[in-house]
Amino acid sequence: MSDHAGIPVGSLRRGVRASRLPLAFLAPGLAVCVALAACIAPRGGWDVAALLEGEPALREKGAGRLGDLLPHPVLYAGALRLVACRFEGGETVRVRGGGAGWRADWAAAATDALDRGLAGITLALEPERAGGTPRVAGSGIVAAIAEIDVQVSPDPAGAGPSGLGDTLVVCDVGPRADGAGFRGRLLRAEIRMRRGGLDLVGRPREASAEEWVGGLLHELGHALGFAGHVASGDSVLVREAHRLRRFGRTALAGGAIRDATLEALYSIPAGRDLGGVALAPGSRRWVEGLERLRAERIGRGDRWLGARTTVGDEEARLVWLFEQGDALVLRFPRWRRDLAEGAGVEAHPEAATRRAIEGEAESERPASGAAGRGEVQSSIDASIERASAMRRSASSPSPRARSTTASRKSTTASSEPASAASSRCSRARTASRAGCL
């Protein structure tokens, strides 16, 4: 999930840092969690029972906590559908890392542990290259983009995730070539990690190996397509720091990490339709406006190129791409809550899209040259940048509060009960990245 970047979508999120947690503090809550683990209802807001009914193989293997997955939004014939996004089966998902805080040995431990334990997909950490990540000269654009890009900052409190890490994934939810449903194929994911954080009194503290590897495993779980967090169970998608540290120890010891929830995700087809959901009454006009604009553009000779999505801890984003015209962006600001509550999903266009919908017919555009695909790509990246700026703005405390707030946030996972950490994550959570560690 995000928690981050490459295209408009986003989702990500946050950090964890580890440890020294008074275990006595956690013990009572843990006991309750264990007792209730089997009876916690799915939290994704879609019908996981119907999925199991339609996927006998999955029913036999078990779905883990797949019902906690936040699906991706797709508009089809004016209605909102929910789909699962993942990397294509059979392909090797390349993981590339960089940044001043990058630890290739730790990243290799995390990548290898997940790769050994997860059937249906191959994860491979790319070897480090001299000179760092290749970029197109002068553009700042990564030349050959790995499917999962990890950037690690040594700065415990500067720009970056609000905690130890966050993730942004971009999914292609355009129609399949054979017309049978949606692609649901992850294009890439961006993970942001810190090497450490601030302790309770604002002093920099580096994460231990097990903390950092546990945090990366969690973000890799988001990067593989699981948006949201599992409510319980033995999964890297939990939020509890002590469990993530345990996963980190397993990986550092060379063990494999079996995750039934991720396995379930990789047991269903990419783009699997998980059902439909109603739009909130006030949001239908925006969807209708979007459909109308698309029809108008196509009528003028433009071409619709498809759709991209990102889903974060709280909100989702859907982007329609055109060969000539600017991308159209629809936000679902209460995605998680609206799905859980089942009373209709709010959808709002971003500013430029809203102006286009509310305006009269868009001006005619030249059918060639600078208005081609490159411009569309730029607008997507700009959209991501806006999301990042929003995130920074939303999560940056005032200058006076920064040192203490940041330090507490960064030590959340290790020094507070899980419930408090979760609450803090909720307050700090930004829209478009996923993963509150």
Ligand SMILES: [Zn+2]
């Ligand atoms: Zn997370």
